[in-house]
Amino acid sequence: MSDMTSTADAPRSPGRPRSVRADEAIIEATLDLLAEGSTIEALSIEAIASRAGVGKATIYRRWAGKDALLLDALRRLKGILPQPAGHSVRDDLVLLVGAVGHNIDPRAAKIMPCLVPEVNRSPDHFQLYQNIIEPRRQMMREVLRRGIRTGELRADLDVEVTMALLAGPMLIQRMLRWHPELDDLILPEKVVDAVLEGVRAR
Incomplete structure (x- = not known):
C-alpha cells in the first residue's frame, strides 16, 4: 500500500481535519470513471479507491456508501x-x-x-x-x-x-x-x- 493510502487510512484523532486533497481525488476519480463509460451499477468503491490512490476505508469515512458519494460527485459536475x-x-x-x-x-x-x-x-x-x-x-x-x-x-x-x-x-x-x-x-x-x-x- 502506498504511503498516501497508509496516511489517509490511519485512524484520525478527534478534531483532526480530513484531507481536502483526498476528498478531491475521490470525487475526481468517480467522475473520471463515469466519463470513461462505467455505469452507476458497475461503478465500485474498490475501483474509485484504486483510481484515487486511497484505501476504501478513506472513502467510507467520508461517505456512507456509493450513492452518497455519487450525489456529491454529480453535484460537483453540475456546478453551483x-x-x-x-x-x-x-x-x-x-x-x-x-x-x-x-x-x-x-x-x-x-x-x-x-x-x-x-x-x-x-x-x-x-x-x-x-x-x-x-x-x-x-x-x-x-x-x-x-x-x-x-x-x-x-x-x-x-x-x-x-x-x-x-x-x-x-x-x-x-x-x-x-x-x-x-x-x-x-x-x-x-x-x-x-x-x-x-x-x-x-
Whole structure:
C-alpha cells in the first residue's frame, strides 16, 4: 500500500481535519470513471479507491456508501446554481433557465446522457437524480411564486407545469442538440419570453 493510502487510512484523532486533497481525488476519480463509460451499477468503491490512490476505508469515512458519494460527485459536475437577484421575474428566470443542462465540466457531456437510462431503470438512481435536481427546481419555484405574489404572473398559474415548459426546451437542446442551428447564448431568453407570454398577469 502506498504511503498516501497508509496516511489517509490511519485512524484520525478527534478534531483532526480530513484531507481536502483526498476528498478531491475521490470525487475526481468517480467522475473520471463515469466519463470513461462505467455505469452507476458497475461503478465500485474498490475501483474509485484504486483510481484515487486511497484505501476504501478513506472513502467510507467520508461517505456512507456509493450513492452518497455519487450525489456529491454529480453535484460537483453540475456546478453551483447562480443566485437570482430578485429584482425581475424575467431576469431571474433567464438566469435559472440558462443553467438548465449547462455544465462547465467537459465530462458532463459524456456522463449526463448515459445517466438517463439508468435513472429510468432504477428507483434508487431515480431518487439520486431527484435529490440533485430538486434544489434547482425549488429555486425556480420560488421565483415563479414571487411573481404570483407581486402580480407579475397569473394568480391561477400552475407552477409545476410552467417549470416543465421552461426547462424542457433547454434540456432537449443541450443534451441531444435537437436543433443545431439554435443559438445557445440567446435560447434561455427566447424560451422565457415565449413562456411568459402565456403566464403573465393580464
